[in-house]
Amino acid sequence: MNDIRSGDAMLSDWREAAGRFERAVRGAVVGQDRAIRLLTIALFARGHVLLEGDVGVGKTTLLRAVARALGGAYERIEGTVDMMPSDLIYHTYLADDGRPRVEPGPVLRQSEDLSIFFFNEINRARPQVHSLLLRLMAERSLTAFNREYRFPNLQVFADRNRVEREETFELPAAARDRFLMEIGLEAPRDAEARRALVFDPRFHDTDALIAGIDGGVLDHAAMAGIGAAIQHGIQASPAIEAYVVGLWEALVRPHEAGIRLPGIDMSALIQGGASPRGVAFLVRAARVRAWLEGRDWLVPEDIRAIFPEVMAHRVFLEPIYEMRRSTIVPELCRAVFDTVPAP
């Protein structure tokens, strides 16, 4: 299965580094191997990630651990109801000498070194803030103080609470589409991991836990270059291209693909979504997964491994089904993979 060309020694070295990175994060966050693998894929695919889950399952800890292991400048902000877009960009206060000052806000503070911008509880912020994020995420640039700032290494990590609906704002579709993945996080099912989380004092002091992670595993400045090298180095055969297009077609028009789910009118289920950008993201992430598995060509399993996280949040259901989204969309994804032939 190891068919990587010897000329691509850089890619193999980076694959080992990615393995070390995963092990480092796994040391701090137990029982979340799948989420860690997906975050690793997102890092090398240079995509933004939205983490979703219940209270206290370790969303913030996981993102902090990833940011720490990746290294580079890191900023973090908490979403609140009264937050305004300008709060991200600048900060005004009265200095000791009694004169007003304007300082760069969290986004601009680290200037163009910023590699991870961590938006905690993103659904508590207002839509104005979300729309500021649109450009920051899509173009990695921002206009402020009469000049344009560029963030070549920026990746936005956000998390949101799935349960709470009071004083929250649903992310607009445009903002959700710019996230590479939406990863659902659940408390670990494994009894051993649960015991450790509850009784091991190591996991109670989050700051010490994060500080224990080796910060120099990956060279964050080289991530953009290696990400591009992966995208060019992993081949996609005509068969896999046809497969992805088939999946896309079946996801958008499940009725015509012959997919039937009990109790659902398939012809009136999907309102839209599954954008070309989303499918391009899908292939980006799948290429990274193939690279992590040590192949230089894509297989359907690569697509399947990341499909729900990359595609599920891009599908928009008719309003009547939107309330049951959390059960319908995973079912639909599973049915799509059970229906579309590969090869």
Added chain:
Amino acid sequence: MRRLAPLLFLLCSSLTAQSQVRTVEVRTPRPFGYFLGDLVRAQVDIVVEPGFALQAASLPQPGAITYWLDLRTVAVTQASEGGGSRVRLDLTYQNFYAALDARALEIPGFTVTFVSDTDKGATTAKAQVPPWSFNISPLREVQPPAREDPRTYLRPDGRVASLDTQPLVVGSAGFMAMALLAFAGLAWDRTWWPFAKRGGRAFAACLRRLRALAGRGEDEAAYETALLALHRALDETDGRRVLADDLPAFLTRNPSYARERAGLAAFLDASRHSFFGPGPAGAMRRLPLADIVALTRKLTAIERES
């Protein structure tokens, strides 16, 4: 003398013709007692010189002869007899004459031609079958006495013995049971409704397709078609798409195939290389078409057992 010569020739030729047909004899069972619609049979025996054969075209044709008489059949038998050749015609006429009184009717005669082919030329001889007659009687009185109820003129219907339907009922029930049994067998083979749970013979169908492919030689297109055929059979067996990484889950769901684990793994690996990786050429070296056919044959055997 000169005037006599043609007369003499005529006499001689008529004598020779007479002598070539020795006898013509018409035999009928009885010349009386016929009614409307009865069949009238006649047997005509003609004895001719040896070497003469009947000319079939000269026989009377079956069909209407007059408005009251049809010729139904003509049968010819030929045998040699006493230095001559005897031709027997069995004629069956049908009489349609509705007689009002007893009277004689005449069946017209006809001529039959015989031919003798020799190397000096053909000689023909005609046998004249004479007309013969038979007596016909009316079916009922011409003027019956008046009756009050005209229905009494009609004779009652003849009584018909009632048939025993038991053997027919038993026979049809037997055939019905056989048909149902055959249909059940067909439904089992095709996995129609009551046997739907049994699952189709996916691998058997795949094996048939592979055998057809095997004759096409070892080209890459045929190889990929073979891979696809086996993929579809696996998908059908599992009821979902089976990817290479799904093999353990597939064997958990279908444990009877576990003894072909190695073969299936080799197949999925070859398929992956062929479709998504370096291409079919390398995959054909890893797993030739013959091995795929052999694997499918083993899978078909397992499928038949389950």
